[in-house]
Amino acid sequence: MKSYFLQSVDRPLDVDAALSRLLPGQRSPWLLCSSDGDPAAYFDVDSTDPTTVFADMSGRNYSGDPAVISTLRALQALVGGIIVDQDDEEPPPN
Numbered sequence: 001m002k003s004y005f006l007q008s009v010d011r012p013l014d015v016d017a018a019l020s021r022l023l024p025g026q027r028s029p030w031l032l033c034s035s036d037g038d039p040a041a042y043f044d045v046d047s048t049d050p051t052t053v054f055a056d057m058s059g060r061n062y063s064g065d066p067a068v069i070s071t072l073r074a075l076q077a078l079v080g081g082i083i084v085d086q087d088d089e090e091p092p093p094n
Contacts, residue, residue: 002065003086006053006072010080015045015053018078022071032064032071040064043071051081065091 009015016027023030029042032055039058046052053075055068069091072083084090 001059002057004055004057004065004068004072004091005084005086006055006076006079006081007051007084008081009051009053012045012050012079014079015050015075018075019043019053021078022074032067034064034067041068041071043075053081 019030020027023032023043029044031039032041032043034040041055041057041064043053043055046054053072055072057064057068069083075081076083082090
């Protein structure tokens, strides 16, 4: 499994609505599916820190980083925050 995080969210109360807008029809966790319909990653709010959203990627879709990062960037535009990977490094720009 590989993970990305949106940390230090500016508007944590808006995260659920923003995720539901970006990934409609789901809630806690929100699933991002690959082009063939398989779950590629799931997004959820950290239960101990509501200013952090995590995206855990499925091992079968381990190379799906661009789609996950794109979704996190869209979420970031709506609620603020900083995107980092599991090593606390920012992902490369588009």
